[in-house]
Amino acid sequence: MVTIATLGEFALIERFFAPTAATLPTGVVLGVGDDAAVLSIPRTQQLVVTTDTLVEGVHFLPDADPLLLGQKALRVNLSDMAAMAAQPHWYLLSLALPKETPLTWLEGVVNGLRQAAVRPGGEVALIGGNTTAAPLGARSITITMLGLLGKDRAVTRGGAQVGDRIWLSGTIGDAALGLAAARGELTDLDEADRLYLTGRQQLPDPPLELARALQDSAYSRAAIDVSDGLLADLGHICRASKVGARLDLHKIPLSEAARRQVAGQGDALWPALLAGGEDYELLFTAAPSVQSQIEQLATQFGVRLSEIGEVVAGSGVEVSRDGVTLPMAQQGWDHLR
Numbered sequence: 001m002v003t004i005a006t007l008g009e010f011a012l013i014e015r016f017f018a019p020t021a022a023t024l025p026t027g028v029v030l031g032v033g034d035d036a037a038v039l040s041i042p043r044t045q046q047l048v049v050t051t052d053t054l055v056e057g058v059h060f061l062p063d064a065d066p067l068l069l070g071q072k073a074l075r076v077n078l079s080d081m082a083a084m085a086a087q088p089h090w091y092l093l094s095l096a097l098p099k100e101t102p103l104t105w106l107e108g109v110v111n112g113l114r115q116a117a118v119r120p121g122g123e124v125a126l127i128g129g130n131t132t133a134a135p136l137g138a139r140s141i142t143i144t145m146l147g148l149l150g151k152d153r154a155v156t157r158g159g160a161q162v163g164d165r166i167w168l169s170g171t172i173g174d175a176a177l178g179l180a181a182a183r184g185e186l187t188d189l190d191e192a193d194r195l196y197l198t199g200r201q202q203l204p205d206p207p208l209e210l211a212r213a214l215q216d217s218a219y220s221r222a223a224i225d226v227s228d229g230l231l232a233d234l235g236h237i238c239r240a241s242k243v244g245a246r247l248d249l250h251k252i253p254l255s256e257a258a259r260r261q262v263a264g265q266g267d268a269l270w271p272a273l274l275a276g277g278e279d280y281e282l283l284f285t286a287a288p289s290v291q292s293q294i295e296q297l298a299t300q301f302g303v304r305l306s307e308i309g310e311v312v313a314g315s316g317v318e319v320s321r322d323g324v325t326l327p328m329a330q331q332g333w334d335h336l337r
């Protein structure tokens, strides 16, 4: 088997990371191949930076498809860019890999990254990185992504106002169910639903272009991407904005597959759906007066958007159904616990 050690670090960089295009990507003065990259930032813009790591055994199983892993590694960073409403332009890749890692695995990851980097607004360009040996055997992929945003135009967690409506893209809880399905914890699951749910866990689809359009129109006042669970992430908005939130359980969007699980398992499943991680959907608040404009944008970008509740005075997140407040024990997934 050809491993990454067979090739060696410099040949690896030459093979996978050397620029393929004749011209440098937008804004890149110096890209891959020198000690550091040099970027040119337009005067009217600010630089937005985020980073995320996927670790074998923590975020993915040893037999995970490397093509999907590469796509996911990039997309979870796109999700943070969407949360800020920034336009992603460049990324850095850091790999820690055991010497016996098959070359085909790395090839898969790199292809996945390239596929996910192609966006309607232009390709997110690789501008550098680092490869190191991981003696303890667990592979890890770290992406640092850089984007641009008009001066002081970031949509932060702190802008929610009492009376705002709370909006959520896509559906919630699929990734948590997908993980449970992959671990064999869901009985009574047909093959189509299993594929759908595990697919949602493996390949998040953050609505970046919609997030940009919402910011462009100044509709979104506060935003976050749902990575640690809806309740926890809405809680972050509440704390940063010094407000409370009231959710209506009837309005929480579920996929057909998740709906079938709730029908089978009953209400006991709800806390897991509302607190499950890795949805990578967009959660934002907006004034009630722009509801129809927001719905029009959602249609235009082909994104399912649901109004799920409202921002209230006070603190914390309250979930109710038919006027009755529900006890919610789990507030989301704390990675360090």
Ligand SMILES: [Mg+2]
Residues within 6 Å of the ligand: 079, 080, 083, 224, 225, 227
């Ligand atoms: Mg985030």
